[in-house]
Amino acid sequence: MDDQFYLQDSRSHAYVGNGLSYWGFRGSGYVTDLAKAQVFTRDGACDHRDTDIAWPKAYVDARARIGVDCQYATLSEALDQNPDAAEFYIQKPQHWKGNNLIWLCEDGVFTSDLSKAVVVWPRPYIDAHSRRLVERDDVSIKEALRGTGIKLAKPIRPKMMMLNCDGCGRFISDAQRYREDCRNCGTSNTP
Numbered sequence: 006m007d008d009q010f011y012l013q014d015s016r017s018h019a020y021v022g023n024g025l026s027y028w029g030f031r032g033s034g035y036v037t038d039l040a041k042a043q044v045f046t047r048d049g050a051c052d053h054r055d056t057d058i059a060w061p062k063a064y065v066d067a068r069a070r071i072g073v074d075c076q077y078a079t080l081s082e083a084l085d086q087n088p089d090a091a092e093f094y095i096q097k098p099q100h101w102k103g104n105n106l107i108w109l110c111e112d113g114v115f116t117s118d119l120s121k122a123v124v125v126w127p128r129p130y131i132d133a134h135s136r137r138l139v140e141r142d143d144v145s146i147k148e149a150l151r152g153t154g155i156k157l158a159k160p161i162r163p164k165m166m167m168l169n170c171d172g173c174g175r176f177i178s179d180a181q182r183y184r185e186d187c188r189n190c191g192t193s194n195t196p
Contacts, residue, residue, distance in 0.1 A: 009062035010050035011042050022103015023140040024072075028057065037104075038136040039069055047155070055158045064149040069137040072105040078134045080124060087127030094131045095123040105138070170194055 012028040014035045026035035027042035036042055050059035095109040109123050146157070166179040172192030182194035 007061055007063045008047050010045045010047060010059040011039070011062055011065050012045055012050055012053055012057040013060055014056060015058045016056050022101070022105065023142060024103045024105065025139050025141060025144070027060075028053070037074070037138050039065070039139070040137060047153070051155060055160070058146060058157065059153075059155050060144070060146070060149050061153060065139050065144065066137075068143040069139050070143070071135045072102075072138045073131055073135050074104045075101055075106050076104055078106065078126075078131065080126060083127050083130035087130050090127035090129055092128040093125045094128055095125055098124050102140075168194065 014026045014028070024037045026037055027039065028045075029036040029041050030043045033041075044062055045053075045059070047059075050057075053059075095113075097107040097109060100107040150157070167176050168179060168182060169175070170177050170187040170190065170192055171194055172187055172190040175187065175189050177187060177194060182196075186193050
C-alpha cells in the first residue's frame with residue numbers, strides 16, 4: 006500500500022472552478038498546482054482537520070492533467086518572450102474553467118466571424134506556465150480510499166437549540182421563535 010497522500014480542502018469555498026485545492030508546502034495555504042502540494046504520510050494525513058480529505062498520491066497523479074492559470078500568463082508577455090516561436094496553442098478568448106485557460110482542440114470548429122476568433126499563444130511560454138492539476142470530475146474519493154484503511158470523518162451536525170415559550174413553557178426551536186408565535190398559547194418569543 007502506498008503511504009503518500011495529498012490533503013484536499015473540501016470546504017465549499019475551496020473550489021476554483023472544477024479544480025481541487027490541496028494543502029501547500031510548509032503550511033502555505035491551499036494550492037491547485039500539484040507540484041506545490043505537500044505530500045503527507047498516512048498518519049500525517051489523518052491527523053489534519055476534518056475538512057481535509059486524504060487522497061492517495063498515486064491515485065491523484067494518475068488522473069492529473071496540465072492546465073494554465075490565467076493569473077500567471079499574459080499574452081503580451083508571451084509574445085515578447087517568444088517572438089520566434091514555431092508552435093502555438095490557441096486559446097478560446099474570455100473563457101475559463103476556474104482560473105484555467107480554455108484551449109482549442111485539434112478537432113475544433115472554425116468560424117469566419119472575427120469577433121469569435123481564437124487567441125494564439127507561443128507554445129514555449131505556455132509550457133513554461135503550465136502546471137499539473139486535478140478536477141473534481143476526474144476523481145472519486147470512494148475509489149481512491151478503497152484499501153487504504155482511511156475512513157472519512159462524518160460531519161458533526163450541531164444540535165438544534167431548544168427554548169421554552171415565555172407564555173406556556175412548551176419547547177420551541179430557535180427557528181420557530183423568529184418564524185411564528187407559539188402554536189399553543191400565541192405568545193411572541195422573538196428576542
